[in-house]
Amino acid sequence: MAEETKPVASPAAEGGERVERGERRTPRPYGQGGPGAARDAGGRKFFRRKKVCKFCTEKIDSFNYKDVRLLAQFVAESGKIVPRRLTGVCTPHQRRLSEAIKQARNIALLPFAGRAS
């Protein structure tokens, strides 16, 4: 919907946008690729940059509920687990990360609600 209201009608811009939209339909290995190509100046901040999964690039495979410092990076101020679309983590890693965070919460290393001290 945002794309249709775009004022610029130059063929170059349209061609570029069409390519990007086509690219978006193909499955991507990492990231979720938001509804991109919203180049409106006052547009919502979708798809600012391509996010890669930090764990896939560093090849970190398992999460321990004990390393609170790593887990606390993916926990918001309110204590909630940060969603994947904000952190760019891929699905299997996000699942394992959530499991580790929940284990840490159970053993009082992370809070259920409130700031992680």
Next chain:
Amino acid sequence: MNRTYELMFIVRPDMAEEEQDKLLSTLEAAVTSSGGQVKNVERMGKRRLAYTVRRFNDGIYVLLTVEGSGGMVHELERRLRVTEPVIKFLTVRIDETQKRIDKLKAIRDAKRRTSAAQAPAATPEAAGEAPAVTA
């Protein structure tokens, strides 16, 4: 009988050192009597809890790595539940994750070794090997 478990429990902060040792030796005795093996005992010291547990704000964390059967863990947990100074515990099974990590590491090392040795002939071999193992 080769399941590895990690048992972490929190003891109240005003517990004396010798009482902790007594508790640990009781648990270790329970492990060996049910045919298990204690791999590691780690005292992580006093830490601030993320939330209040039974009106305590700090606790002494102890990590116990054991190897044994599920029945043994059941027994250990029962003892911990009954022990008054223990305010929280968590048991995690770690042999499956360890197996997965080792397998992935082995695949990665094999790929690296073969690709380092002979680049053209090895890469189709490694690529053919990897999907077969991960399937």
